[in-house]
Amino acid sequence: MTQHSIAITVTGHAEREFTPNRCTVRLRVHADGATHEAAAEPATAAVKAVTDLVTALRDHENSPVKRWTLDQVQHSRHRPYSQDGKKKPWRYQSSASITVTFSDFRAVGPFVTRASEVEAVNVDHLRWWVSRKAEAKRLAKVRHLAVLDAIEKAQRFTETLGFGTFHAVAIADPGMLGVAPPTGPVHPAGAPMMRALAAPMGVDGEPELVLEPDRITISADVEARFEAS
Template identity: 30%
Template structure:
């Protein structure tokens, strides 16, 4: 009996609450006096760095990692509404990233720094730990293969065929027949930050669950 080729995509998704949150913020000032602008940025940056180092060195650290760029300084001459060029304005800024493993402490810290003069919180990226991500990715791939087998078997039975034999399995788009992923998303999606005012005016951060995807393309011979 001639074999029938069955090509399917296996899928499985894990959804897990975030385990880490990385805050991105900028300390920046502007003014007519260049030295004063730079001094204010350096002072506030030092204050933030001290806070972060304390959070990292506690007996039960809330912070796992942080980084800071060098202070950037630039100047420009703005124009008024009449088209006249105004005196030189100096700018200074530095960007800081802080990764928290204690998400409650993260919310408290962001609530504090967001009210400081010259500090702008750019956002929070939520993620899983590397160990959790790798474990869930491996499991999702395994379950995606089982899903592909189940789909191929179902198609074969619908055609009145009973024997299903695997011929090829690959990551999406790598079977060499023009197959492409049905979704362009990566294996793990980073969740965006959601923030709002909670009870008593406290900052209420509600990250979306992290999605870890398993996708596989597989070809079977059915007879």
Template identity: 30%
Template sequence: MTSDPPPGTPEAPRVAVRGEARLEVDPEIARVGITIGARGTDRRSALEDLTRRNTTALDLIKSYGDAVERLETGAFSITPELTRHGKGERVRAYHGRVHLTAELTDFTALGELTTRLADLDLTRVDGPWWTLRPDSPAHGAARRQAVREAVQRAREYAEALGTTLAALIELADLGAENTPMAGGTPRMAFAAAEAPDTPPALNLEPQRQTVTAQVNARFTMHPPAL
């Protein structure tokens, strides 16, 4: 448990301020979710079909090389579809599904890749979700701006009293976070059949990201002449 800071004294009066920053920056990463489906009259055929479609999607994504920063396989399932048969039930078909996540840093390739993925049979594409890297320089820039604002505020209070700041007593970081802009993140979803021709690439505009930072700061001042 932290105690309240000691009060200032007439010889060293204190001033407490908050500094805030809000920056709008371009995203660094676009994340896309790909869900691949398959259906077969028996478990083996469903698995083989799903394996083939999954390999096709993986090969397509990997063909974009360094534009794809990360590629991960998520949930996988094979589910029987039951139907009534007399007084009981029997398996009518098996449905397979596997989920992939791709992160791209080259937004020029993003529209083409998402369109080509969506053109695959029984394939759903969701996204993109725009974001920044955890170590993005934008976070540091927001924190520095918040500190500068805190110092400027404290100086203005001191100047209003006809004095100046003497020393920094405390600087507390209230955190910096990446917050999506109002209106939500744009999403797209497709489930298209294969086509012989490559479809035209989508024109996707990166969504600007809002980075915020807040700090609390306490200073001592030279005694003002009141």
């Protein structure tokens, strides 16, 4: 840095909204009864029913299902107590969890509707997310915008100080150049909320649930050092 130059260190920030491209539906199978069979039979039947639903979707030429998992059915028992402390007969439980990841959101609503109609099945959670490859591309775009933001700030500093030109000396992730971290809100990529839209009629004449996720906000920050002269 010469006598007629000055160092300018700035942060650049950018954020953009993106639509998720994956939805993972988590189903919980649970049944209980006075005997092992009373709990195991409905749980096993429920797992088979859901498996049949998923298999039918997987058999499509352009399947909306990217992957799915099924935990082994677990069996347990416990002995409850009455209010006066006396032991009651054994109660038996059978449970399992199933996850189904969709790439075509048009299939999510109908699947959730059909799965929730199966006895002993509950829809536990829907997670809307961006696949790793897609997220990397989107984050690269946002980082590019953050660098442009840093350049614009440096240009304004240069003009305000009465210098004519500036050039980059260093660029880094937050904290690498000793700049204080931003104090504004953080918007990591996460699981957005969802909203139900007007339901079209299904093939059986019944309305089908259509789910649409809110967009995911992806943000990026960079630190940059320039020399103005």
